[in-house]
Amino acid sequence: MNYSTPTLLVIALLAILVVGRIIRSPVAPGRIAFALAAVASVWWIAMVVLRLNSAELSDKILFNRLAWFGIIATPLFWSAGFLDHAGFSRVTRPLPIALMLVLSALAGFAALTDGYHHWIYTGIINTERPSFAYGWLFYALLGGMYLCMLMACLLSISQLKRASRLHRRQMIALLVATCVPWACNAAFVLFEFRLFNDDPTPFAFSATVMAVLFAHHRGKLFIAPPIARDIIFQILPDPIVVLEPSGLVLEVNPAAEKLTGFSAETVGTKLPSSNPLMQFLAANAQRESRKPLVHFTAMGKIFEVSIQPLEPWGRQGSVMIVLRDVTAREAAQKELSDAGQALKLRLEENLRLQQKLEQQAFHDHLTGLFNRRHASTVIPPVLSGASGQEPVSLIIVDLDYFKQVNDRYGHDVGDKVLASFATILSDSLNDSEMAFRHGGEEFLIVLPDTSRDQALARCAQWRHEYATRTIAELEDALSFSAGIAVAPEAGTSLAACSKAADIALYRSKISGRNNDTVWGEHLDGMAREGSVGKGPAGGHDMPVVPADRKAALP
Template sequence: MTLFPSFAILTCLADGRITPGVVLAAVTLGLLWFFVAFVGERATFAGRRFFILANGGLSYWLLLTVLEQWTNAPQCKMTFAMLAYPGIVIAPTAWMFFVYRYAYGVSGRMRLSHRLALSLAPAIITLAALTNGWHGLFYMAGSAPQPDLPGAPIHYIHGPLFFGAAAYIYMTMLACLGLLGLGAFIARPGYRLHFVILLLLTLVPMVGNVGYVLFDWSIFGFDPTPFLFIVVAFAYGALILSNRLFDLVSVARQSIFDEFPRAVLVVNQQGKLLTYNSAAEQLLDLPPDQRGAQMVPWLVAALPTATENCTAPLRLELAHDDRLFEADIRPVLSPLGELRPVIGWTVLLEDVSQRRAEEQRLAKALARRSAQLTAAMQAQQEAETLALRDPLTGLLNRRGLDRLITHLQDQPGYSSGLGVAVVDIDHFKSINDTYGHAAGDQVLVEAAAELRHCFRREDMIFRVGGEEFLVLAPNLPPPAIVTRLQAARSALAESPALAAKMPGRRVQFSAGLAQWQPSDCSLQEAILAADSRLYQAKREGRNRTVGAEV
């Protein structure tokens, strides 16, 4: 068999047959075209051009593979194999650039070095293959069909130029592995698994090609590498699309982004608006269908430059066209940490012109009325000082208790008895220290609510100290008070609001009881007796009531 290619393409195409390999390759090619179009239309991501170009090279490679399997003549099979080399070289080269841009979040135009690599390398290697008949260094003598039957696959004897081309392709794939390995090493912890998955996917076609070259692995008689490359392309495409489609969280985020009342803009390092929401369209009069191409020069000028690598949020006021905007600028951090910390910015923009004008008018009004406001504040402070209720819980406070004691001691209606209960939250300081004072305030509010709920309307409840409460229950015997306190204790321990604020923590309280009879002692003495029993309850282990027998 001659090692020169045959350029009688129509003759080669006319002499063909349908084989399982042809069907598989044709179906795979159709799926690849559909999938690349689907991803390219719906997803905007770093390295998108190289992703499409790499899959274009794969498509061309696979198309020539279909033709190689279709034709029966050995010379035609070798011709289609040689003509496939532009795709064979472009696919891994473009894939290397895609991996770099996608994994490292690099955007921008295609550089001259990229263009040279994507044009010179395929041209040189293809020329070496097509001129094999003169030098015999790509496919060597002895390359022939095995077995010697019509349509049988060619068994190639590879020469030094072939191995040189293979070395270049392996170099691009090793570069992919190196980029992904470096990314996995330096990435933030939450992104490392993503890099490892991409690295393992990139190994798949390399393993397949090594098996084909060294061990004659094949799929229906031809090189498995393009098929494995397509599997990797599908996997990458699925990873890209998974951030945008069929994901409830992503859809919810997009919905929040679109409906957020403030203008939100995402800007890359080149100053282009990658996306913006409806509020931004209305605020800046932006077209809704030109994302990725729009620029707002006066806003871009306020952003940090790429060399500054500013990772701290900024809040600026920007003047433009007699309008004043407040811009909250937040950097978008790369998963690669310090190597490339910032890959763009999210800008929250708000027109504050009217607000600032209102603030200035209000400031003038406040200045004119400062004397009246000062007097009003003093009067309010006096009213709060004299108030009888605790502002946090709404219960009567100690001033209210003093006034009520004077009133009760003169009332004959309570001569038959007054139940006294002093209640103290257990380990309240620990709650404040562990969960903060806001949680402590919530405990006091819930305790007050449960005490109000469990006692009668005529019973009086006071907050007399930091975490201490007092209950005065007219004509209510101690056993009944114990029952109501236990109901409040159980409800407080199971409070959903406290469980949400302090998971795993059950709030408890201790209580001491006394009974007041006007003929026996003063009400103050009865309160002191109840307070003494409260401390007894603390000593006995807390979360209990002492004094039911009085």
């Protein structure tokens, strides 16, 4: 046994240890491929040990040929594991793995049958080692392995910038483990470099084995692998679609395959212009501050769209579109909006009802004027502010012969008469003036900042308009009688002024109706009969009218 045998046995033991570590490790990218590469390397090293310790040339040649099963499988599976760890997971799917096994088996079969075709070895140069002259298939297989390892290294290096610090250390360790045996094999084939007077490649695998053990122990290889990229892409419930500017689909995740118009076969095809995602390829689609919404009507789904340009990854104009299902959110927002609108309508209806109730509470339903109850609230503050410079006139109007109108023509005609006079008042009053239906055919009018003469002029204006009103059912002209009390002369309270105006109204009615009387002047021209009392203000004489006499007035 020569000096290389113990070394190779140690390497083989280390490789077996690596296989054991890999098998016990959790599922991780590259795990299966690295395990197959380690098994293939153990086979390769075992054949080298048997060759070195065989005395017969025929046995050496046989073990040398059997080693080709591992010579091809080791770099193939190593490159596949390296690429899978770097994020290129498709290389370790069942079909690529099966192809690698078939290729390794064909290479081994070609080596075993080389005595018939001499495609790998064309002759023996040294019978002691032995060493051979190489045929075309040798260089083809060697070139293929070199190309696989070169691609694995270059693609993995391209991922270093995106990798985390831990995963970057793992990939560097694997890169070193790839390059050392590759460089040793190239030196042996091209420059006849030898170790222990033999091919240094199996010995170089000691560096590979040590690198894997180091990456596993210190770098947590297979323990904390970069599995998130593939797992997130595969299990993410949000559909992800990668599109070129032309609409060519570069990638979709399983969630996106459920979208209308998508499937696993959509990759590599162009989306039709009618597809709702085509709108997000426009240049301005990426500048929207608020995430847009897209509707897949056939699915009954609404998605919120996130757009990621792929220029930093060398794909000019391409975008990654992430769709988040917001159907429930939008439905809830619509329900909330509808509920808010319904609530708004109810509030508006309640407000209208409240205004209507207020209108009914303070207004007379027939004439639309304020009612007597409201008068007791709003008039006292006006009267209390009356002064000699700013007098307030309070007028009580009584429609003449209204009872006869009701008795002769009916209450409907009477209502028309009341409404007609109320309209005259409403049309003539300004913002500060107020009119009330005082009861029956009586109306109460309050005119702030209005003197005696101005109040009489207003009554004359109303009388003229009232007399010229035409009501089809009536033949005679309409008229009214009015009593006027001017505050503060007649008092500054509603009770005092109402009483004074009522007394003045009585004088107008007993004087023949259709005229106006101002309190304080109601006794002018009258023969004083009976007792004399004090007026509402306490400073004027006032006749005490017998109750039976006042009640007899129509």
